[in-house]
Amino acid sequence: MPRIIEIREVTKPISSPIRNAYIDFSKMTSSLVAVVTDVIRDGKPVVGYGFNSNGRYGQGGLIRERFADRITTADPETLLNDTGDNISPEKVWAAMMTNEKPGGHGERSVAVGTIDMAVWDAVAKIAGKPLFQLLADRFGLTPNRKVFVYAAGGYYYPGKDNTALCAEMRGYLDRGYNVVKMKIGGASVEEDQTRIEAVLSEIGPQARLAVDANGRFDLETAIAYAKMLRQYPLFWYEEAGDPLDYQLQAALAEFYAGPMATGENLFSHQDARNLIRHGGMRPDRDWLQFDCALSYGLVEYLRTLEVLEAHGWSPSRCIPHGGHQMSLNIAAGLGLGGNESYPDLFQPYGGFPDGVRVEDGHITMPDLPGIGFEGKADLYREMRALSA
Structure with missing residues (x-):
């Protein structure tokens, strides 16, 4: 037993x-x-x-x-x-x-x-078994071992100018990513527009750009940014306002026809249900970013997926926040749309097992038991020290 x-x-x-x-x-x-x-x-x-x-x-x-x-x-x-x-x-x-x-x-x-x-x-x-295989077996699915990942970065940093920002984004492309994300809302709309245009010029047709405001804007500012952003072919416009302000999110859809993303700061299936009911999210184009590690775990995330299905949403519209291997396994095992990735940040907790490479914006899940932490040497050193 x-x-x-x-x-x-x-x-x-x-x-x-x-x-x-x-x-x-x-x-x-x-x-x-x-x-x-x-x-x-x-x-x-x-x-x-x-x-x-x-x-x-x-x-x-x-x-x-x-x-x-x-x-x-x-x-x-x-x-x-x-x-x-x-x-x-x-x-x-x-x-x-x-x-x-x-x-x-x-x-x-x-x-x-x-x-x-x-x-x-x-x-x-x-x-x-690898967790992704365990999950697929449990629900009678065939795992998708090839998982889409995007590179999250583009943070504000002391002394970081547009040249450094572009070099960072170019580095992600050189490592195989074809979608990159940068932060907005920490500067004026005019300065952020200059930053966005610099990055778009740098990545050209090789990649898509997503932008993330981290819930900073009131409705007026969110709309002002939407009017600026809608002229660019962005992958998504993320978390414009407070995550619980569903009315703001719904109103924003009237001004921004492109894909939007939110959900990383909603921590239960009830909150997810309220977002779908009242937030104006569009299942044909928008993305949901619920992160199981912040929201009561996979047991609760499975309830969230049930809520989404009941409201006509596919799991493929979910790309979780967090950049960790737990969500990678969920994506591979349950058919999510992909996962966030932090190539250079929050180490050793982010990233993939050693030897896993990004190719054309995707990684292939290795055959490692459990979540696969033992395959990432720097992370496993921390874990082994705790369990010794």
């Missing part, structure tokens, strides 16, 4: 002098979690690992004080799947959420999502 015997957490810095339109990352942290089981493989216990995505701080207090203890003190039999040969992520999730009131998703959703990632990693390792 597989059993979770310990959950460990450490808060790690992922600080950087970069900034977007809303925050800087000078004091950013992330929680790294190890879920230790009593299952032995190759003479060692199976350990699942997880961490929270960038943009939200480490959740060590919540993990240690509330959620981990609810799992380790539960009757182990209540956490098993129906056949009793593996741990059930759904039952672990339910144990974590015992005595939790509905609503109030903020920091709690990040703590639960971090542990949930580690649980799925352990479950797939116990099954002896």
Whole structure:
């Protein structure tokens, strides 16, 4: 009978002098979690690992004080799947959420999502499969091992001029990406227009450009940017206003006919449902960026996909935020539209297993058990130190 015997957490810095339109990352942290089981493989216990995505701080207090203890003190039999040969992520999730009131998703959703990632990693390792294959098998799908990825960057940085910005974007193209993203909203609309035109001139027909305002704008500013942006062939216009201002998002569609994207700061299937009901999002062109590592994990993300299906949305319109291997596995296993990637930022947590290369904007998933963290040497050093 597989059993979770310990959950460990450490808060790690992922600080950087970069900034977007809303925050800087000078004091950013992330929680790294190890879920230790009593299952032995190759003479060692199976350990699942997880961490929270960038943009939200480490959740060590919540993990240690509330959620981990609810799992380790539960009757182990209540956490098993129906056949009793593996741990059930759904039952672990339910144990974590015992005595939790509905609503109030903020920091709690990040703590639960971090542990949930580690649980799925352990479950797939116990099954002896890559997570993407485990998910495809569970839902009767054929995994798509070739996953679209785009390069996220273009942050504001002290002393960074347009020449440096263009060099950064050229570097992404040289590494095989054909969609790149830059930040807007941290300067005037005129300055941002100059930055956008510089990048478009640099990448030419080789790639598409997406822009991201990180929720900075009120409606008037969002519309002013929309009127400026709609003259360019952008891949998308991302998160113009506050993520919970569905009326702003809906109104913006009247001024911007091109693709828009949002969702990375919505942390539950209820929030996703409200976005689809009230945010004016268009399933034929817009993109949804819900990030399981910030929003109660994959157990909740599966509920979100059910909500989207009920409202006529395809999973292929989802390209999650975060740039981590968990979402890569979900994309490959469940048919999402792709995944964000941070080629140079938030290391060692972002990126792909060693040896995986971007070709024509896609990567091919390797055959690694679980989420595949062991294939990324710099990341696995951090993880192994936590579980030693």
